[in-house]
Amino acid sequence: MHALWVWAHPHAASLNGRLREVGISALDATGWSVDEIDLYREGFNPLLVERGEADVRHHQDRLSRADLLVVQFPLWWYSVPAVLKGWIDRVFESGFAFDVPDPETGKPLKYGKGGLAGKRALTVVTAGDRAATLGPRGISGDIEDVLWPLLHGTFWYTGMDPLRPHLITTADEVDASTMAQIEADLRVRLEGVMTERQIDYRPMTEEHYDHTIRLHDSVAPGDEALSAHRQSGSETPG
Template sequence: MNVLWVFAHPEQASLSGSLRDEGVQALVEAGHEVRMSDLYAMKWKAVVDRDDFPEETSPQLRVTTASRRAYEAGTLSADIRGEQEKLAWADLVVLQFPLWWYSMPAILKGWVDRVFVKGFAYGVTDPSDGRTLRYGEGTLAGKRALVVLTAGSQEPAFGPRGINGQLDLALFPLLHGTLWYTGMSILPPVAVYGADRVSAEDHAAAVSLVRSKVLSAEQDAPLPYRSQNGGDYDGDLVLRGSLAPGLSGLGVHYHPGA
């Protein structure tokens, strides 16, 4: 298995850093190949600007149009092309970050903004019928994605009735709106809770959790999201009334029984 590990934490000597090292070591020992994108170490530029597509000189072009043209022409900036090559190579994409304000750090959001350009990760249609390929289909279909995060809160607060919201629903914009949107199959997120007060025993448990989850990523069942073009949504992309009747909210986008 080819694994791209995208790491977004400013401190190498952190709990996150040690969990990354343990996870990568476990994968390598099991015979998998790992490539690393350590965004802070790379000094990754997080803002989309015209320097990303230097050959597109017309300021009248929308950014999405200019970036797509540059992608198709192979003239995107070298750092973006390098990350796209890693993504194309990978079977599994691990996104690791500390949970900041219920989301990922800005540097990782900037990685997504700059790398997942139109034509590469979205904006693709089926040539046979013109359907837009997204939410379970698309150029990144067939790949798996695993989110590994650290959170200061304790686990119960991220439970079904916890004040922070159930973790997979709190992360819905990333898991469903970004990763599933581009076609990847999304594994249940792995979280290390109480990350600001971890004992030696807690650390050992966290290491064991991360190692086991990355090693089982090929076999674990992904989150059972509904696909856009599987018949569950109408022409306005609204869930059909016969499905999950009387219910609303993010949970309706899971298949029943999940």
């Protein structure tokens, strides 16, 4: 199996830097080959000006070869760092990641289908918030809702299987004993990354959505939250 590890943090000597070392080492120890894109150290240009530039094609080739995409970043203002957003803007191009036609209907494949179908996508996220604030009823919102644009609007939209975020909270207060547990948890998570259950987002089919791409009234009746776009209250096998 082959993984592409994309990370965005300005300081290599940081918690994120250590997570990157542990994560890549854990994959390597279980037989993975790993390609790494360090957006800050590589000086990736996040500005989308022209499509199809040479550096974008290179990154697309690297993504195409991956069975697993790991995207690692600190949570800044409830989103990803600008350089990572720019990487997605430039690399996930029309005709490559989306707007890929269905060979049977000619319509664009999306939401569970698309140019990146068959890949799994895991986010490794650090946050200064306490765990409860990024959970159900937390003031910051549940992490899966906070990252909805990435998990559903990017990964699922382009056909990838999104996995629940691997969240490290209280990131500014990590001591040695806490770090040891964080490292162990990440290793365990990566050992089972290809067999764990994906987030069970609904596919864009007539069974779930009407012609306006709105959920049928009979689907998750009374649920006006993002959870309505999941097929159940729990996750289903991917």
